[in-house]
Amino acid sequence: MKVILLQDIYKHGVAGEVVDVANGFARNFLIPRKMAVQATKNALRAHKKLTERVEARRAQYENMLNEVAQQINGAELIFERRAASTGKLFGSVTNQEMADELLNVTGIDINRRRISQQNLRELGTHEVPVRIGTEETPVITVVIVREGELQEFLAAREAGEATEYDQVVEAEETVEVEEVVEEPVAEAAGEAEGEE
Template sequence: MEIVLLQRIEKLGQMGDVVRVRDGYARNFLLPQKKALRATKENLARFEKERVHLEARNLELRKEAEAVAVKMDGLLVVVVRQAGDTGQLYGSVNNRDVAAAIIEAGYSIDRRQVELGQPIKVLGVTPVRVILHPEVAVTVNINIARSAADAAQQAATGEAVFESEEEAVVNDEDLLPAVEDDEL
């Protein structure tokens, strides 16, 4: 199906480009999201009439996104999760969790703006790409830790903390031989 793009789509084209895409991609994503129009004579004429307005609106939105990107650049958010001794999470951190952490840090984003290739399943600091506008993206660091203390240590060292100090103390006590009250 041939469509005309109403905004820039990564790996597809710029605003105003007439491109050929698969029918399902156009019907199920681009057309309902109002990111494109079918490339008919009427729609091309309509697009040309509205082009100046669309470009002005796009420029305005891009400037706003760039201003937010400057504030967000280098942002470090903490996500506390339970994990095993090897640092493997008992679950995962997905784009919804990342979006919730960024919102808690004071920014307004949608979970669809968080670009995760796959869910994060290990402790540590992980860079995540957030798309604020089709032309503006920023990298945010997600610090996944077992506790706030572990998160502070991970942020300082840059390495994942697999065993917290509290657990180390408990484990040392477990290694001591059991002493009965009668033996004292």
């Protein structure tokens, strides 16, 4: 059955679209809940007016998303955590903690599910993308410092000195690949010394 959606319906379309759905889905769910109307001639005429309103609302929504993306892009979130001597955290920095800190830093409330990163479990600087729905994905910088070293880190940052936390931590898969690549290089260097 062809219906005109009055609301955004997940996996079926957005408000204002004419879509073909199962008869039972339309009769038993969409139409009784005023989420859609049957696509008759009169309804299609009214659909044009609705389409204009939806397009205006969609453009306004896109502009708002772009502004939010610009505001949070490059935001730096600093966390202080206990960690082992290897740099692994006792616990982790969760998406919810990142969202809460982003709200404190920028004043923008982002749902934790929009932060597209697993919980962070290592000291260092992490680049974390945030899925907002715009063409460009904003990236926030999450810095995790060892407990008790936050003041030293901030002082070094103000003085312009490099710290051990400034190096961006790559994804775990990349780290494993780097370790495998380093072993043959070390052997090749040993052979080169033996030749001289």
